[in-house]
Amino acid sequence: NAGVTQTPKFQVLKTGQSMTLQCAQDMNHEYMSWYRQDPGMGLRLIHYSVGAGITDQGEVPNGYNVSRSTTEDFPLRLLSAAPSQTSVYFCASSYSATGGYEQYFGPGTRLTVT
Amino acid sequence: EDQVTQSPEALRLQEGESSSLNCSYTVSGLRGLFWYRQDPGKGPEFLFTLYSAGEEKEKERLKATLTKKESFLHITAPKPEDSATYLCAAREGFQKLVFGTGTRLLVSP
Numbered sequence: 688n689a690g691v692t693q694t695p696k697f698q699v700l701k702t703g704q705s706m707t708l709q710c711a712q713d714m715n716h717e718y719m720s721w722y723r724q725d726p727g728m729g730l731r732l733i734h735y736s737v738g739a740g741i742t743d744q745g746e747v748p749n750g751y752n753v754s755r756s757t758t759e760d761f762p763l764r765l766l767s768a769a770p771s772q773t774s775v776y777f778c779a780s781s782y783s784a785t786g787g788y789e790q791y792f793g794p795g796t797r798l799t800v801t
Numbered sequence: 802e803d804q805v806t807q808s809p810e811a812l813r814l815q816e817g818e819s820s821s822l823n824c825s826y827t828v829s830g831l832r833g834l835f836w837y838r839q840d841p842g843k844g845p846e847f848l849f850t851l852y853s854a855g856e857e858k859e860k861e862r863l864k865a866t867l868t869k870k871e872s873f874l875h876i877t878a879p880k881p882e883d884s885a886t887y888l889c890a891a892r893e894g895f896q897k898l899v900f901g902t903g904t905r906l907l908v909s910p
Contacts, residue, residue, distance in 0.1 A: 727902060728902060729890075729899070729900030729901050729903070730845070730888070730890075730900040732897075732898065777844050777845070779844075789835060789847040789850055790835075790847070790898070791847060792837075792846070793844050794843055794844050795842075795843070
C-alpha cells in the first residue's frame with residue numbers, strides 16, 4: 688500500500704511552459720485534492736474532486752486544470768507557467784467527500800518557474 | 802472571513818520541557834479540527850481530528866484539545882524527534898478546509 692504518490696519530486700520550468708504534476712492513490716479514496724504551500728501562508732486548495740468525472744475549483748484555481756478519469760489518479764496541469772506558480776504542491780486524498788474524514792498527503796512536488 | 806491562526810510561529814524547547822501550541826479559529830459551523838505534523842521536505846502527516854468542544858485525543862506525548870474558539874496541542878516531555886512543523890486546519894461545511902501557517906517546533910537534547 689503506497690498511499691499517495693506524486694511525481695516528479697522537483698521540477699524547473701521556464702515562464703510559459705506547460706506541464707502536468709501526477710498524483711495517484713491506492714486506497715480507493717473518493718476525495719482527492721491539490722494544495723499549494725507557500726512560505727508564510729497556509730496550505731491553499733487549488734482544485735478538488737469528489738469522485739471520478741467530478742472536479743471543482745478551490746481557493747486558488749487560476750492557471751491550473753484538473754481532470755479525474757479514474758478513482759486512483761488526479762493530475763494537475765499548469766497551462767502556461769508563471770513565476771507566481773513557484774511553490775510546493777501537495778496532493779491529498781480522503782475516504783469520504785463529506786464529513787470530517789482526515790486527508791492523507793503525498794510527499795509533494797517542488798516547482799520553480801523562472 | 803474564515804481564519805485559522807496558530808501561535809507561536811516558532812518554539813524552541815529543551816528535551817523534557819512540556820509546552821502547548823495554540824490554534825484559534827473563526828470558522829462558523831465547524832465540522833472538524835485537524836492537527837498535522839510536517840517534517841522538512843515532506844507532506845503533512847495526520848495526527849488528530851476533533852469534532853466538538855471538550856473533546857480530547859492523545860497519541861504518545863501529544864494531546865489535542867478543543868474549545869469553541871481554539872484548539873491546543875500539548876506536548877509532554879518532548880524528545881528531539883518531536884521537532885517538526887505542526888499544522889492546524891478547520892473544516893467548515895462541504896470541502897472547505899482552512900489551514901493555519903503552522904508552528905515550527907525545535908526540541909534540543
